[in-house]
Amino acid sequence: MLLLSCPDQTGVVATVADFVWRNGGNIIDAEQHTDEVDGVFFQRVEFTLDDFVFGRDRLPDAFAPVAERFGMDVTVRYSADRPRLAILASRAPHCLVDLLSRSAAGELPAELAVVVSNHPDHADLVEFHGVPFVHAPVGDDPAAQDRTVRELLQAREIERVVLARYMRILSPEFVDAFPQRIINIHHSFLPAFVGAEPYRQASERGVKVIGATAHYVTAELDEGPIIEQDVTRVSHRDGVDDLARAGRDLEVSVLARAVRADLENRVLVRGGRTIVFH
Amino acid sequence: MLLLSCPDQTGVVATVADFVWRNGGNIIDAEQHTDEVDGVFFQRVEFTLDDFVFGRDRLPDAFAPVAERFGMDVTVRYSADRPRLAILASRAPHCLVDLLSRSAAGELPAELAVVVSNHPDHADLVEFHGVPFVHAPVGDDPAAQDRTVRELLQAREIERVVLARYMRILSPEFVDAFPQRIINIHHSFLPAFVGAEPYRQASERGVKVIGATAHYVTAELDEGPIIEQDVTRVSHRDGVDDLARAGRDLEVSVLARAVRADLENRVLVRGGRTIVFH
Amino acid sequence: MLLLSCPDQTGVVATVADFVWRNGGNIIDAEQHTDEVDGVFFQRVEFTLDDFVFGRDRLPDAFAPVAERFGMDVTVRYSADRPRLAILASRAPHCLVDLLSRSAAGELPAELAVVVSNHPDHADLVEFHGVPFVHAPVGDDPAAQDRTVRELLQAREIERVVLARYMRILSPEFVDAFPQRIINIHHSFLPAFVGAEPYRQASERGVKVIGATAHYVTAELDEGPIIEQDVTRVSHRDGVDDLARAGRDLEVSVLARAVRADLENRVLVRGGRTIVFH
Amino acid sequence: MLLLSCPDQTGVVATVADFVWRNGGNIIDAEQHTDEVDGVFFQRVEFTLDDFVFGRDRLPDAFAPVAERFGMDVTVRYSADRPRLAILASRAPHCLVDLLSRSAAGELPAELAVVVSNHPDHADLVEFHGVPFVHAPVGDDPAAQDRTVRELLQAREIERVVLARYMRILSPEFVDAFPQRIINIHHSFLPAFVGAEPYRQASERGVKVIGATAHYVTAELDEGPIIEQDVTRVSHRDGVDDLARAGRDLEVSVLARAVRADLENRVLVRGGRTIVFH
Secondary structure (H helix, E strand, C coil), X not given: CEEEEEEXXXXXXXXXXXXXXXXXXXXXXXXXXXXXXXXXXXXXXXECCCCCCCCHHXXXXXXXXXXXXXXXXXXXXXXXXXXXXXXXXXXXCHHHHHHHHHHHCXXXXXXXXXXXXXXXXXXXXXXXXXXXXXXXXXXCCHHHHHHHHHHHHHHCCCXXXXXXXXXXXXXXXXXXXXXXXXXXXXXXXXXXXXXXXXXXHHHHHCCCEEEEEEEECCCCCCCCCEEEEEEEECCCCCCHHXXXXXXXXXXXXXHHHHHHHHHCCCEEEECCEEXXXX | CEXXXXXXXXXXXXXXXXXXXXXXXXEEEEEEEEECCCCEEEEEEEECCCCCXXXXXXXXXXXXXXXXXXXXXXXXXXXXXXXXXXXXEXXXXXXXXXXXXXXXXXXXXXXXXXXXECCCCCHHHHHHCCCCEEECCCCCCHHHHHHXXXXXXXXXXXXXXXXXXXXXXXXHHHHHHCCCCEXXXXXXXXXXXXXXXXXXXXXXXCCCEEEEXXXXXXXXXXXXXXXXXEEEECCCCCCHHHHHHHHHHHHHHHHHHHHHHHHCCCEEEECCXXXXXX | CEEEEEECCCCXXXXXXXXXXXXXXXEEEEEEXXXXXCCEEEEEEEECCCCCCCCHHHHHHHHHHHHHHHCCEEEECCCCCCCEEEEEECCCCHHHHHHHHHHHXXXXXXXXXXXXXXXXXXXXXXXXXXXXXXXXXXXXXXXXXXXXXXXXXXXXXXXXXXXXXXXXXXXXXXXXXXXXXXXXEECCCCCCCCCCCHHHHHHHHXXXXXXXXXXXXXXXXXXXXXXXXXXXXXXXXXXXXXXXXXXXXXXXXXXHHHHHHHHCCCEEEECCEEEECC | CEEEEEECCCCHXXXXXXXXXXXXXXXXXXXXXXXXXXXXXXXXXXXXXXXXXXXXXXXHHHHHHHHHHHCCEEEECCCXXXXXXXXXXXXXXXXXXXXXXXXXXXXXXXXXXXXEECCCCCHHHHHHCCCCEEECCCCCCHHHHHHHHHHHHHHCCCCEEEEECXXXXXXXXXXXXXXXXXXXXXXCCCCCCCXXXXXXXXXXXXXXXXXXEEEECCCCCCCCCEEEEEEEECCCCCCHHHHHHHHHHHHHHHHHHHHHHHHCCCEEEECCEEEXXX
């Protein structure tokens, strides 16, 4: 699969399609998008490799001349690959439980390699699912914990990180170590109610709709590219606890959809925004 | 109908129900809500007056002892009353057209007394519907126009004002003249994207959902009590124009629902938030 | 708490409120509904018993004269009661996993007494949560299995039964043993796509929205009173598998909301339809 | 723009892209879909004609060899074309008013050539918008009215027909005269509640969600390919009148989205189902 972006110009679609076809691939899905404001063309081309004339290792090199000609930024991914995934969690179990269940049901094209938590609470549940659990307590030295977790993920060759209501702010070093590879779930409709206690803020403002937002993590807190959002209606009857409970259900479904989109290589990022192909 | 709020205490429901029943009314709908954080009780009691032992004019006085006993803040409304309604509009026609159609279809329990606009564009359409139209241009003196419109509404004994995408900020004097009687439609999911050009802001932030918010107008811009909100999903494919078009449909439906709730006396306001009974 | 229905007539609200108040209760929530077509009045009155003048056992008798006077059908429930709940499941784990998690998180006001399945698959998971699991295989004699399960639930004094994608049709004797006490989740927007394989039917008809329906089980298959429904948008891109996956998420949330509404005593049934108070 | 379908096979995407590029076009949008069950490939390719080497009249002939080679079913459309549109209405104004407003606002890429109604009610409104209105009463001879309307549309060279709550069943001859060119709005979530009075049916069944469905009209009543559907939540509080009012708003928005999708050439039909590209 090719994920590419380049300055908008004529001939890109034809040339890419021709490249695939001439080398024995068959395009099974192609989506494109042109950002007319910035003049950028994006494309996701999924094709079979069964009859491809050269092995998958040589694909990037073979495509390089095309990429160079159009000034493309290209990523090559293979649908059959299952990236090594880590989940970071704290006390709240809902997102963790959901991801464990989906992983067990085969809904996530990834290898769930480890669950790390700053609390010991969910060790049994994680191990019940046959997934390694690591307890990384914060203790007196938050920076040391952050470093420990980062090194642990690097040692295990983790390729994607999901923050399943992980209640720690990651250091810039941590974020830099996994560029556009960390997905967080924020319990509000960003950019409304940035920061802590969004349900309390929502209750005080008297909103009629609450939301949840899944986004890639960047150095700027709550400012990373949004992958998925959704909302649910609430009313004056809902106290802060009710908002929190409705919000948990929303967090579960929004995070699951974002993680799937990412693992299925359907997300491109540019300029702080995402393009999420279907 | 009684709309009441008071400190939460025992006996309120029984006493109010008993008052209605003993005087010959029949409760056809009653909804209540207790704000447990602030300890406030709210109730909306709708009852028939056909067999009431005294005329509707004497109802407030007759109820006064009950209100005093429980420290109630009481509003008496009559379902049969149709408040005099004014719509303020500018160039964008969508909310105006919708409200005119709903008024013509008998969906709004109000007398649509006048449409005022700072532009002459929609005079023909408004008059086609048999509603007086007044053109109040801004010219060189915005304060004078604000005053002119306010005095015009007061002279016509207007009881509710709907800002149907009216692109003027009302003066504090204007707002004070119609306390909790002015409904505005804001083209974002407040409190996100406060201020001008919310669709441009939404596009730049890359949100996956856009919203609209109907609220009572207070002296603080975009801060009044929210009556109704709703959202619609968008994607990277939607440019600013697409967001604006999807947003217009949302504005129409959110504003219509808020205006109906208000005219049906289903909205209570307290502490910057609303209670919207069904 | 009183759940009552009676022919619509004057004085019911006042009399019930007076009964509660005079005996030392404080109404904390009351909702009512009048079905104007059939002339029936429904009410749910929740009140404190702390200062009640007689014990909870004597409440039904004390209220009997009021019930008789108005021809009421009355149910007395206690918020503090936690009915004994059984879940029946088959191979599909999603609804079962969700209910186990919610039960563990304290979201369900019930005592989860047993999980019964016609397959052994989920024994470990259920027991991990500390809930008894019974495997009741169908074998050669489906009627015997039906009877075995029914007797097992009766022996364990089960008060509510949730069919969490249980792939067996219950016998009339089973249904009669738990009148309005069995909740099923059907994987379509009933009454569309009655019967087996609704996702295949939906795919073939080319619908743009799929749904799920939670309902009480009656002797008529797929015809019981609907408690909750919801839908999600789909498109031509979604094959039968995608519809099934989207549908599973919908089934989970619709069933959970229905079970909560039932356990919180917010559902009244009349004439094949439900009234679900908030 | 090319709308095409053909048996799924290798080389289609590349060949079409190459055809466009070699002849001077630039692809600005391309979407494709493969129906894996039936083995059919669908594509919508939108491209500029500014630098095309031959005029638009010769495009179909030039593309014919490609179409023949792959066994394609091809439609050529031009974004700049504005098909001649007729609206058929009866007494209910809501869909008609909405389409007139959208047409006036420039939201519909069509020339609104005539509104025909079996009632005279909306003549003034239609003429206010500068659109010809024809009153075609049914009288004693429904078949004659059906023929009159059909001939009228043919005489005016109408290319698309929208039934905006037109309360007549079209004859097979009428439907045949505009194959896949007539869009109807049905006031239910088809296939639930087929036939007359769906809101009454919905109320009696006690559903918690109501819907509306826009579809192409075929000889089989309520069975044509679905273009768009949507739903809204309702509750026991909503009587038949409330369902009808909520339904009207739904009908307006669903019909408008379907008409736009059709006019923007985003809909392909195959085997009773639609593919609606974005």
